[in-house]
Amino acid sequence: MNFWYVPWFILPYLLLAFILVKQHKKSNRSNLFFKFIYWSFFYLFIYLGITEIQDKSYFFTIPVLFFVLFSWMYHREKARVLNGFLLNLFIASFGIYLLYNFLITQDVLVFALIFLVGVFVVLVGLFGFVGLMILFYWNALVVIKRESHSLANLLTLILAVVMTIWLIYDSFIAKMLPDWASILLSILPMMFFYFVFAFLNFLSASLLYQFNQPSYDQDFIIVLGAGLVQGTKVSPLLANRIHKAIDFYYQQRKYTRHWVKFIMSGGQGPDEKTAEAIAMKDYALQQGIPEDDILIETNSTTTLENMQYSKEIIDRADIKAPKVIFSSNNYHIFRAGIFARMAQLKAEGIGAKTAFYYLPNAFLREFIAIIAMKRKLHFTIISLLASVLLLLSIIAHFVS
Structure with missing residues (x-):
């Protein structure tokens, strides 16, 4: 044209x-x-x-x-x-x-699109593997300064170390090995790239989920619980979840005047003095939410139980085809949506903002949890790929 x-x-x-x-x-x-x-x-x-x-x-x-x-x-x-x-x-x-x-x-318009995509690819290429590794080290230092030194908060550091070891191996050690040993040890980078591929698919699906916001005609907003500070106080992370739900509550009242009830969902952990749902209700009351609009669910200890027990409350309300959403942190709503489906609860998530420096560890933790949910499938695929490489290694050994 x-x-x-x-x-x-x-x-x-x-x-x-x-x-x-x-x-x-x-x-x-x-x-x-x-x-x-x-x-x-x-x-x-x-x-x-x-x-x-x-x-x-x-x-x-x-x-x-x-x-x-x-x-x-x-x-x-x-x-x-x-x-x-x-x-x-x-x-x-x-x-x-x-x-x-x-x-x-x-076509000139097609050329313009290719040019824009090309600029993005070049920028990614310049940043590359080493740049990503450096970014993970930097992020790990920031997290260590601001958060507790738990394993869940050290995932970017662990990944950066693994990437460093692989870079050293690929640049120096691999060249000194015989063909059969090189093929055999390629099982490790194969596993790494398999999980990179799986992570990209997870990340794309999770980021896509962020753009979804339900319509303003909901009947219930489930707020997913999280650990309490000193066993009694709502943490900043949990407060963000509550505020996200409250914002939706007021927006719905503004645009459609359709009344919606909160379900504060969270039981009492071993280190907590009260159930998370009760602390969440008290916090919402302080924000001006009427007590009649707040229901509590105090038995759950996992996200799946949050969904299961909240569904029981919704079912008792006897509303035909109730519309339900849940509020959690943005990195968590995708996996929470999977648990909602497992609980046969038709619900969509709205995500509260999370500190940017915390997101890499958070998404890695969510990815590991997603992999664990389908661990048999991933183990089978990796075993098949490893078997092929092992067979090639044996063939290379006898040929040489």
């Missing part, structure tokens, strides 16, 4: 995007965000399809099919790691398709 035609596609797109924003001024930002994204890709695929069809080619259908598959799976169930894999698969196929489209059409 000639350059002269590009404005005729861009101007209607901008006009309709402006209309979309104006029509959804009072909608949740996330709903507007997803509608804007879908509209953008729909319009872009129309443009790319027209440019390609003029050259009697139809490869644009491949990324379109991946996008449709991702959208279908995402709207069926938002809290799935599979969504991250499908999103990454679509992005990869779309990037390859853009290169193909530009080769056959020489």
Whole structure:
């Protein structure tokens, strides 16, 4: 397509995007965000399809099919790691398709998209493996200064050390080993890259979940508990969860006047003097929430139990098709959504902000917990890959 035609596609797109924003001024930002994204890709695929069809080619259908598959799976169930894999698969196929489209059409808009993607890839390449390793060391130092020295807070340090060992091995030791030993020891980097691949899928799905905000017609807001300070006081982390729920409570009253009740969910830990739910209720009362709008659940000790016992309270309310959301920290809502599905509770999460320096450790901890939930599957896959490398190592030993 000639350059002269590009404005005729861009101007209607901008006009309709402006209309979309104006029509959804009072909608949740996330709903507007997803509608804007879908509209953008729909319009872009129309443009790319027209440019390609003029050259009697139809490869644009491949990324379109991946996008449709991702959208279908995402709207069926938002809290799935599979969504991250499908999103990454679509992005990869779309990037390859853009290169193909530009080769056959020489389109200026496609070139601009490739240029933007290329700049991002170059920046990532410059930062690279060593840069990421340095970032993890820096983050570990910050966390050690500000948080307790528990294993959960040292994950970035452990990962940085593992990356350092692998870098030394790959740069020096691997070159001195015989072929069979090199193949055998490649099991370790293979495991590392397998978990990197799994983490990218988890991270994509988890970040995507952050953009989801439920509509303002909820019946219940479950606030997930967390450890209390000195066994009685709400911690800053837990306070953020409560405030996120309170913000939604007032927003819903403002826009729809649909009444919603809190379910403060959290039992009493061995080092706590009172149940977390009771401390959370007292905190919410101090923030001006009416006592009649607060229910408590004091039996749970895990996130899964939070969902199970809260569901029992919701079921007793005898509301037909109740609409439910839950509030937790942003790094935790994806896994909490998985537990909600396991408890057969149809609920979506809203995430409270977390200190930026804390997020790398938090997401790594969530990833480890996700892996542990499917440990048999991951163990089987790694065992199969390791068996192949072991077989190749034996063959290389006898051949040499």
